[in-house]
Amino acid sequence: MLKRFPGGEVHNLVSTTPDTAVVFKPAVIKTPAILTILIFVVRSVVGVIRTLFVHPVAVTVVTTPVVLLIGYGWEVAVPVVAALVSIPSAWALTHRASFSHWIGRRLLAFWRRVWIYRRHWQPVMIVSGLGRHLQGRDYLPKLLRVECDGWADRVTVKMLTGQAVKDWTDRIEHLAHGFGAMSCRVTVAKSGRVVLTFPRRDPLAEPLPAVPIPERPSVGPVEIGRCEDGTPYLLNIHGTHVLVSGSTGAGKGSWLWSTIRGLLAAMRAGLVQVWALDPKRMELSFGRALFGNRYAASPEECADLLDAAVSVMQERADRFAGVRRFHVPTVADPFVLVVVDEVAFLTAYQSDKGLRQRIAAALATLTTQGRAVGVGVMAALQDPRKEVINIRNLFPDKIALRLDESEQVDMVLGDGARDRGALADRISPSTPGVGYVRLESSPDPIRVRAAYVSDADIRDMVAEFVGEAR
Numbered sequence: 001m002l003k004r005f006p007g008g009e010v011h012n013l014v015s016t017t018p019d020t021a022v023v024f025k026p027a028v029i030k031t032p033a034i035l036t037i038l039i040f041v042v043r044s045v046v047g048v049i050r051t052l053f054v055h056p057v058a059v060t061v062v063t064t065p066v067v068l069l070i071g072y073g074w075e076v077a078v079p080v081v082a083a084l085v086s087i088p089s090a091w092a093l094t095h096r097a098s099f100s101h102w103i104g105r106r107l108l109a110f111w112r113r114v115w116i117y118r119r120h121w122q123p124v125m126i127v128s129g130l131g132r133h134l135q136g137r138d139y140l141p142k143l144l145r146v147e148c149d150g151w152a153d154r155v156t157v158k159m160l161t162g163q164a165v166k167d168w169t170d171r172i173e174h175l176a177h178g179f180g181a182m183s184c185r186v187t188v189a190k191s192g193r194v195v196l197t198f199p200r201r202d203p204l205a206e207p208l209p210a211v212p213i214p215e216r217p218s219v220g221p222v223e224i225g226r227c228e229d230g231t232p233y234l235l236n237i238h239g240t241h242v243l244v245s246g247s248t249g250a251g252k253g254s255w256l257w258s259t260i261r262g263l264l265a266a267m268r269a270g271l272v273q274v275w276a277l278d279p280k281r282m283e284l285s286f287g288r289a290l291f292g293n294r295y296a297a298s299p300e301e302c303a304d305l306l307d308a309a310v311s312v313m314q315e316r317a318d319r320f321a322g323v324r325r326f327h328v329p330t331v332a333d334p335f336v337l338v339v340v341d342e343v344a345f346l347t348a349y350q351s352d353k354g355l356r357q358r359i360a361a362a363l364a365t366l367t368t369q370g371r372a373v374g375v376g377v378m379a380a381l382q383d384p385r386k387e388v389i390n391i392r393n394l395f396p397d398k399i400a401l402r403l404d405e406s407e408q409v410d411m412v413l414g415d416g417a418r419d420r421g422a423l424a425d426r427i428s429p430s431t432p433g434v435g436y437v438r439l440e441s442s443p444d445p446i447r448v449r450a451a452y453v454s455d456a457d458i459r460d461m462v463a464e465f466v467g468e469a470r
């Protein structure tokens, strides 16, 4: 005997096998055709209005010829379109930057949104695991906006509820390959939204000539080179410590020399002193005259120079205590920048244990207490493994140039840097000076190329500095 269920009809219940319990027949709700059509029309209208607002330039370019052709025939459409095309062409030829800002990049963004991102969105999301296909329905993150600049596409995405940024940073390779880009970087726009950056070309492929020596004395930020968007990259030196790490030939020298070059005017004015530790005797020795007697090469000399820097630091700390909390560079109390080329020579590879401990203690003291009293450290390092330098974390600002292994990226820049797109292990050996900067103030790494300071540039710097000093 079939039991009568509340709200159900007995004839809606079927038993498929004689010896088993009742099996429910799924309820089929028939949507009226008019409702389906209405939903479709509303969605289409909303889509058209949205496209009009989001891509006004692209919509005008596409619809104008069609409207003219239908409304006035080809006799009117062709000359009007020709005139309309000639105006932007003339604009593009005479002022390319403003044309590409107002028209070119918007058209490109529209095209790439439709052809690259919208077309591949569903398969890339499902295959990478960022979207789900459940019971015939797709649950996908929402593609909100595509913007193009001179070198990259920036895709703003609304994540699925419950997703974390790490879900995206773990899949940068899927995203890059899925959308035909060389790499992908993930940044957080706001809660629930991420921006994916897909480079279209490498704007840092060409070497940059040395930045002109500044006219005005300044302790920074100093111009080091260029960012990917073509803007000058300014590095803060005063009030921090900087670690530059990269394998041999990665271009660490260009970061050290670009910094010294940017400080040269302030050095001439007596507001900055650069103290050079050059255990390899290959890098800083070239501009030795810039450092006067504050140049050291042998481990003993380096240890003495570091101890002297610690003394300066402590003497200032005694004097400044209770009087001021920040250092203002003056001729009496200049900013002291201790530049160390290949710091591991002085720490990990130093066979004299006593000397090694003395140097490590001095470096740790300077990096923990020096910045408030105007003593900074900028150190270069080839091998960032933990056993090589354990004071790595005392440098607030870090730069990873080309590295040999992917694990080294987080060792230099801190946890999660590679996931956020700092692919320092993928930097080509043909682009020395390129690196990822991760500052204390921002977790997102920036890709930068330092300008190349050639031997001739260093000679000019020395000539200018010594000439002035005489």
Ligand SMILES: Nc1ncnc2c1ncn2[C@@H]1O[C@H](COP(=O)(O)OP(=O)(O)OP(=O)(O)O)[C@@H](O)[C@H]1O
Pocket (backbone or CB within 6 Å): 207, 208, 246, 247, 248, 249, 250, 251, 252, 253, 254, 382, 431, 432, 433, 434, 449, 450, 451, 452, 453
């Ligand atoms: N910013 C740059 N732009 C273009 N070329 C560069 C740049 N920096 C360095 N180079 C080239 O790369 C070569 C190696 O650079 P550099 O000596 O600075 O590397 P490094 O990282 O200091 O290596 P090592 O640790 O072996 O001394 C230079 O001789 C120069 O030709």
